[in-house]
Amino acid sequence: MTKFIDLTLSGISDGAIYAAVALSLVLIWRATRIVNFAQGAMLMITTFIAYAVISSGASYVVGFVVALLSGLLLGAVIERVLIRRVEDAPPLNAVIVTLGLYTLLVAVAGMIWGNTPKSFPAAFSLQGYKVGGTRLLFTPNDTFIVLVVIGVALGLAVLFRFTTLGLQMRAAAFRPEVARLLGVRVGRMFTLGWAFAALAGSVAGVLVAPSVFLGPNSFDPILIGGFVAAVLGGLDSPPGAVVGGLVLGVALSYVAGYEGSSLVPLAGLLILVAVLMVRPTGMFSATKERRV
Amino acid sequence: MNAVLGIARRHTLVRSLGLLAAGAIVLLLITSAISDYNNLQLAYGAYYFAALAGLTMLAGVSGQISLGHGALMAVGAYTVCLLIGNEGWALIPALVASVLVAAAVGVPLGAAASRLRGPYLAGATLAFAVGLPALADRFPATFGGENGLVINPPTPPASLGANFSLEHWEAWIACAGALLVMFVLYNLIHSGSGRSLRAVRDDEIAAAVCGLSVGRMQAAAFVVSAGCAGLGGGLLAVVAQLATPGAFPLSLSLALLVGVVLGGLGSLVGAIWGAALLVLLPNWTNDLAHSFSLSEKVSANLPLAIYGVVLIGAMLMWPSGIQGGVRALTAWARGARSRRSLPGEPPRPPEAAHDPPAAR
Amino acid sequence: MLVVEELTTDYGAVRALDNASFQVQEGTITAVLGANGAGKTTLLRTISGLVRPTCGKVHLDGESITRMPVEDIVRRGLAHVPEGRGVIGELTVAENLRLGGLFRHHEAMPLEEIYELFPRLEERRTQPASRLSGGERQMLSIGRALASRPRALLLDEPSLGLAPLLVAQIMGLIRKLADTLGLAVVLVEQNARSALSIADRGVVLNLGHVVADQAPAELAADERLRRAYLGF
Numbered sequence: 012m013t014k015f016i017d018l019t020l021s022g023i024s025d026g027a028i029y030a031a032v033a034l035s036l037v038l039i040w041r042a043t044r045i046v047n048f049a050q051g052a053m054l055m056i057t058t059f060i061a062y063a064v065i066s067s068g069a070s071y072v073v074g075f076v077v078a079l080l081s082g083l084l085l086g087a088v089i090e091r092v093l094i095r096r097v098e099d100a101p102p103l104n105a106v107i108v109t110l111g112l113y114t115l116l117v118a119v120a121g122m123i124w125g126n127t128p129k130s131f132p133a134a135f136s137l138q139g140y141k142v143g144g145t146r147l148l149f150t151p152n153d154t155f156i157v158l159v160v161i162g163v164a165l166g167l168a169v170l171f172r173f174t175t176l177g178l179q180m181r182a183a184a185f186r187p188e189v190a191r192l193l194g195v196r197v198g199r200m201f202t203l204g205w206a207f208a209a210l211a212g213s214v215a216g217v218l219v220a221p222s223v224f225l226g227p228n229s230f231d232p233i234l235i236g237g238f239v240a241a242v243l244g245g246l247d248s249p250p251g252a253v254v255g256g257l258v259l260g261v262a263l264s265y266v267a268g269y270e271g272s273s274l275v276p277l278a279g280l281l282i283l284v285a286v287l288m289v290r291p292t293g294m295f296s297a298t299k300e301r302r303v
Numbered sequence: 304m305n306a307v308l309g310i311a312r313r314h315t316l317v318r319s320l321g322l323l324a325a326g327a328i329v330l331l332l333i334t335s336a337i338s339d340y341n342n343l344q345l346a347y348g349a350y351y352f353a354a355l356a357g358l359t360m361l362a363g364v365s366g367q368i369s370l371g372h373g374a375l376m377a378v379g380a381y382t383v384c385l386l387i388g389n390e391g392w393a394l395i396p397a398l399v400a401s402v403l404v405a406a407a408v409g410v411p412l413g414a415a416a417s418r419l420r421g422p423y424l425a426g427a428t429l430a431f432a433v434g435l436p437a438l439a440d441r442f443p444a445t446f447g448g449e450n451g452l453v454i455n456p457p458t459p460p461a462s463l464g465a466n467f468s469l470e471h472w473e474a475w476i477a478c479a480g481a482l483l484v485m486f487v488l489y490n491l492i493h494s495g496s497g498r499s500l501r502a503v504r505d506d507e508i509a510a511a512v513c514g515l516s517v518g519r520m521q522a523a524a525f526v527v528s529a530g531c532a533g534l535g536g537g538l539l540a541v542v543a544q545l546a547t548p549g550a551f552p553l554s555l556s557l558a559l560l561v562g563v564v565l566g567g568l569g570s571l572v573g574a575i576w577g578a579a580l581l582v583l584l585p586n587w588t589n590d591l592a593h594s595f596s597l598s599e600k601v602s603a604n605l606p607l608a609i610y611g612v613v614l615i616g617a618m619l620m621w622p623s624g625i626q627g628g629v630r631a632l633t634a635w636a637r638g639a640r641s642r643r644s645l646p647g648e649p650p651r652p653p654e655a656a657h658d659p660p661a662a663r
Numbered sequence: 664m665l666v667v668e669e670l671t672t673d674y675g676a677v678r679a680l681d682n683a684s685f686q687v688q689e690g691t692i693t694a695v696l697g698a699n700g701a702g703k704t705t706l707l708r709t710i711s712g713l714v715r716p717t718c719g720k721v722h723l724d725g726e727s728i729t730r731m732p733v734e735d736i737v738r739r740g741l742a743h744v745p746e747g748r749g750v751i752g753e754l755t756v757a758e759n760l761r762l763g764g765l766f767r768h769h770e771a772m773p774l775e776e777i778y779e780l781f782p783r784l785e786e787r788r789t790q791p792a793s794r795l796s797g798g799e800r801q802m803l804s805i806g807r808a809l810a811s812r813p814r815a816l817l818l819d820e821p822s823l824g825l826a827p828l829l830v831a832q833i834m835g836l837i838r839k840l841a842d843t844l845g846l847a848v849v850l851v852e853q854n855a856r857s858a859l860s861i862a863d864r865g866v867v868l869n870l871g872h873v874v875a876d877q878a879p880a881e882l883a884a885d886e887r888l889r890r891a892y893l894g895f
Contacts, residue, residue, distance in 0.1 A: 097618065097622075103362065104564070106368070106560065107561055107617075108619070110557055111611045111612070114610050115612060116611075118607035118610075122608070123600075126600075126603065126604075175765065178761065181754060182751055182754065182762055185752075189751060190751075191737075192733060192737060193762050193807070194734050195734065195762070195765075196734050231553075235433055235553075239429075242427075246422055246423070273441050276430070276433045277434035277435070277441075278434075279430055279433075279434065280430035280431055280433075283426065283430050284415055284427055284430075287415070287423060287427060288415070288418065291419050291423060292420075292423065
């Protein structure tokens with residue numbers, strides 16, 4: 012029984028990370044109709060920057076904030092400089108550009124910080140809670156992870172639903188040409204979309220770094236998990252991203268716990284295919300399947 | 304002579320047979336003239352071509368993205384190793400089996416693909432690419448776990464003489480496979496089925512209204528491209544004499560996609576460019592890294608950085624790939640003016656190989 | 664006042680608009696008519712800045728808006744209701760209307776006034792715009808355009824897909840708005856008859872050229888012109 016609880020709780024914690032990455036992918040998809048294969052590498056870079064800041068003596072909080080700010084900046088710069096050029100091109104062009112960016116960022120990280128994984132501090136204790144007589148695997152740090160991700164998701168939801176800026180961003184994402192006719196500076200909205208998406212990604216990076224250790228390729232499985240979660244939830248649904256992330260995290264946790272971790276990728280595939288067979292555009296997607 | 308050319312112009316099969324013969328002769332001459340090292344590189348390029356050609360047909364002519372073709376190559380490679388190594392099969396039957404087994408795996412994938420669009424298909428094939436190699440760890444007895452399976456190198460037949468090197472023979476085998484794939488796909492692309500696939504790619508609803516069974520065509524295209532990837536993997540196993548999970552990481556599937564896009568979607572000639580790039584680019588970047596004496600950290604990562612810059616730069620500067628660039632150059636040289644699509648029209652998918660003028 | 668001077672627009676090798684010139688006074692409606700492909704939509708898209716002209720000028724109340732970015736033109740008081748209405752289905756009715764007035768800040772028409780003009784929109788204000796009927800969407804797109812208190816209003820085929828009774832209502836509404844708000848209206852229509860019934864001026868386009876620029880009565884009287892370009 013303890014095992015089940017442990018697996019469920021750690022699944023929720025993993026799921027929160029997938030949810031954050033999925034959220035960033037969904038934001039970018041909604042804004043610019045591009046799948047950002049470089050997302051994992053981008054959050055890797057911002058986490059490295061936080062690492063550099065913390066290593067030079069600053070506190071964890073400062074490092075965290077630096078990661079968020081560099082995420083905003085990195086997302087904005089990448090959209091403005093690179094992605095803007097392929098937004099109107101066939102979708103595969105953007106795929107190649109993001110893959111190229113991924114390769115470049117991984118290489119640059121290796122050049123600056125080397126390829127040996129480094130350890131990254133956690134915000135809170137990594138010792139599991141004690142309930143009754145048993146010690147769970149779920150730690151205060153895990154609680155922090157879940158709360159922060161929920162906070163970020165809610166913050167973004169408030170931004171999009173209730174602010175003028177959010178209204179403009181949604182208009183630019185749904186009908187860019189109409190939005191232009193209404194005076195919305197669509198290009199700037201796309202840049203902001205990428206900036207906020209990168210922010211969500213940076214959060215995931217800093218939160219998960221203590222457990223995966225920080226290296227140029229450490230975040231690849233996180234990107235894949237986030238991608239599967241985003242597809243599961245429906246690429247145009249931010250709430251779907253969060254739910255998809257949590258569901259995936261818990262499901263994979265059970266698979267790892269009861270069947271062994273080598274089956275996890277395949278289990279992810281099966282879950283993905285099962286959901287997509289029933290709802291080809293994801294669980295929460297608003298777009299209907301085109302039936303011919 | 305004119306009569307023959309006339310027939311060739313009108314009949315795809317005749318034309319493709321002619322191209323096949325010409326290609327075989329050219330390759331025969333090339334392989335005899337170059338060194339063993341280069342023959343090996345040619346063999347690498349040939350098996351990449353087999354997988355790339357199938358993928359470019361899928362992405363360009365049928366309009367479906369797959370991020371899982373690396374895993375399909377793995378299926379072909381493991382099939383060959385199991386059959387030759389464990390069951391003692393001969394070379395050709397084993398390669399045929401690699402095509403069939405990969406195509407069989409492609410059936411459920413293709414069925415899924417026909418129901419999924421764009422990034423959802425990318426996601427599913429991505430999960431497949433990552434999940435399949437993990438099977439090797441799950442069933443280590445059959446698949447050899449991390450170390451994979453090993454087979455003996457293919458021996459050149461005695462009739463070719465004692466001096467016929469292994470690399471030369473491997474180049475022949477791989478090139479034969481590549482020529483076969485080229486022949487089959489050329490005929491497919493320029494046939495009625497090819498036109499139907501393009502119709503489905505451009506507008507599914509219109510195609511369905513015209514009576515084309517959209518789902519079946521897309522699934523069939525996927526199966527064919529899976530078979531090609533399987534052959535590519537089988538050839539890889541023959542040339543490398545092994546199949547391991549490490550030889551088919553996610554980055555292989557991504558590299559295949561890159562090769563297809565850089566070469567030009569839907570273009571078989573572009574697949575040749577793509578294959579050349581996949582073989583030569585890592586070599587060039589490595590050489591470049593070594594010629595400057597840089598710190599360990601930098602030189603180890605330099606090839607990767609250059610690769611990334613090339614990908615980004617090539618996409619920003621030549622959006623229709625190398626073959627698109629070549630086509631644009633020839634059009635410019637002929638003084639033709641390019642027509643841009645009218646606003647309000649949906650964005651056109653990238654140009655695929657049309658019924659050809661001379662240059663293919 | 665909206666002035667279009669020798670406006671020419673090319674799409675690659677195709678000349679969609681050729682030396683088009685006309686004027687629209689405040690408080691008047693100019694109907695732009697012609698067959699499919701005559702260049703009517705291109706004309707509107709060039710005026711509002713979605714498309715760059717090859718040469719020619721556009722002036723709004725004396726100020727040149729040629730080659731200005733769309734976003735700036737729109738903020739200067741020109742509203743363009745595109746073909747198909749351009750309603751953003753994923754947003755609610757209220758959100759669509761808010762977007763219209765966003766950049767005019769205090770000068771924007773308050774939502775209450777718009778609801779007075781279009782009571783049906785108030786009923787549906789929290790519903791996603793995708794749930795509206797064709798006629799309601801037309802009202803929403805016009806209401807949204809009015810929210811920015813424009814000086815000039817471009818309408819691209821507002822009658823498309825609407826039942827005749829609704830068409831008559833919409834046309835009546837446009838006439839009333841032009842009169843009461845002093846708008847300079849450019850009305851692109853394939854339904855030449857209904858457009859001419861409310862217009863002060865009729866401009867006929869064919870293959871990008873202006874072939875006629877007359878009062879509606881004269882256009883209707885010219886049988887050859889009517890049959891050749893207007894279809895009735």
